[in-house]
Amino acid sequence: MIEQQEDIKQARKKRFKPVTLFITAVFALAAIAGTSALIVGAKSADSAAVVSTVVNTERIVVAIEGMHCTGCSNGIKAMLKRTKGVVSAEVSYENKEASVEFNPADVTRDKILEVITNLGYKASIKG
Numbered sequence: 252m253i254e255q256q257e258d259i260k261q262a263r264k265k266r267f268k269p270v271t272l273f274i275t276a277v278f279a280l281a282a283i284a285g286t287s288a289l290i291v292g293a294k295s296a297d298s299a300a301v302v303s304t305v306v307n308t309e310r311i312v313v314a315i316e317g318m319h320c321t322g323c324s325n326g327i328k329a330m331l332k333r334t335k336g337v338v339s340a341e342v343s344y345e346n347k348e349a350s351v352e353f354n355p356a357d358v359t360r361d362k363i364l365e366v367i368t369n370l371g372y373k374a375s376i377k378g
């Protein structure tokens with residue numbers, strides 16, 4: 252009788268062992284998945300930081316000679332805005348200058364001056 256009960260216990264232990272292994276495996280996988288989710292999360296945070304660095308822009312003020320009316324300043328403004336790397340441009344006929352915000356990764360100060368001189372004006376960096 253006692254021996255039989257021992258046998259049943261043994262049998263139960265054997266039967267439950269694979270289940271225990273299975274549960275352990277599931278927990279292990281969940282732990283790995285959790286870790287990868289953390290890694291992926293950290294990676295996206297890193298790329299977000301990279302993106303914000305890349306978008307860092309510079310601003311220059313360009314002195315322009317040769318504008319005769321607001322049509323001139325509007326034309327320069329339109330051409331600057333069409334230039335790759337220029338984020339924003341304001342051109343003042345009254346102040347004889349342009350304020351240009353640009354992404355230095357895509358356009359240089361010299362290129363910005365060139366865009367203005369190609370339209371027939373004299374351009375130089377004021378600040």
Ligand SMILES: [Cu+2]
Nearest residue numbers: 319320322323
């Ligand atoms: Cu004009």
